[in-house]
Amino acid sequence: MASEHVSAANNPCSASDGGTASIGARVGAATLSLCLALSALTPAAWAYNVRLRDVENPAMQNGVRAATQRRWDDAERFFQIVLQQEPDSASAYSNLGNVHLSEGRPEVAVADFSRAIALAPEAPVPYLNRALAEEQLGVNAATSGNQAQAEQHYRAALRDCRDAQARDAKEFAAFFNEGNVQVRVGAYDAALAAYSRAADLAPGIAGYRLRQAELLFQNARAADADTMMRGVVRKNPNFAEAQAALAAVEWVSGQQGKAEEHFDKAVNLDPRWSKMAFIRQQTRWPPALYDAMEKFLAIAASG
Incomplete structure (x- = not known):
């Protein structure tokens, strides 16, 4: 049964x-x-x-x-x-x-x-x-x-993720969960690999691909992150987190006009995306992306 x-x-x-x-x-x-x-x-x-x-x-x-x-x-x-x-x-x-x-x-x-x-x-x-x-x-x-x-708990979590993967190599959530824990411990290369695997196994889940893009940005691959995030928002225009993340990436890449456009879309979907405290509470971004968003919001507020 x-x-x-x-x-x-x-x-x-x-x-x-x-x-x-x-x-x-x-x-x-x-x-x-x-x-x-x-x-x-x-x-x-x-x-x-x-x-x-x-x-x-x-x-x-x-x-x-x-x-x-x-x-x-x-x-x-x-x-x-x-x-x-x-x-x-x-x-x-x-x-x-x-x-x-x-x-x-x-x-x-x-x-x-x-x-x-x-x-x-x-x-x-x-x-x-x-x-x-x-x-x-x-x-x-x-x-x-x-x-x-x-x-100690993070190591236990990683062991469990890998045990789940060993029992079902297509268990995409186990790779996604591993990526989350790898971010916690600052292992950003490993996090990128885990998120990439999860996104490849479940290509219909926009959040998995976004997380992969966020780790590309953390690993100094801003152009690749920009391209991937654009693909996510093109297919999912109401995905506010993706719009906000893309705004931060574009801003630090010198694309101010496009950054403001995507930021406006995020805020129109939910005004709370203009608040850094909300962003930190609601997301699992790597440090480089948080830093980029903080700079963008500071400049936007001063303007």
Whole structure:
């Protein structure tokens, strides 16, 4: 029997980012996706084809629906019911982990994902979701000033990403998640390679290609970044983050008129893109791009 699984992996199933929202959403508020489904016995290659109507357990169906509606208490209750009925359900543990992660309880989520991994060691999704939880624990440790502990969690997250990749070489979210963590640790060449792989595996996801372009800029390939970002906004004109990032790249490249045009488009989509605090909160940009945007906003404000 196939079990529907809710993945916390940054909505990798959507055709594009859908507009103004950044597809690299904050780790602690993981986006839920129904298309990465698996069970303890379902091979990873089948995971992409499982549909909610194929799920036989009503409690699992109800849990998935509650989770996608962000009704975390209800979702947790239904997944616990599944575990009472099927104590060895890897999907139930993994879905429960997603709920706990979305509630801001990454320590509990890690334990849930670890149980799922023990029950289904060849399934990739619990590894990539545990990576999200480990990354959040790293962020929490870094915020509290414990950099050594943060690095320990980041290393654990990278191991999980690579374990997911080893189990399914087409698991694009695992490469995307790896890129996020590599940015955290300042390994920008590795981040670019991971994002590039994710974007190649999932060419319909505009946010993946944008992240690749952002790392091209970080790695001193501004012309390549400009070209790639232009392609993203041409296909996704309502992608506000892409418009804003392109404005910063064009400004430092001496294309002031084009920069102002793309910046105006970003702000028209959402005025908050004119605020650096909002940009830092909503994005996962590398340092060079933040620096470029700060300079652009400072000059724009003085003008």
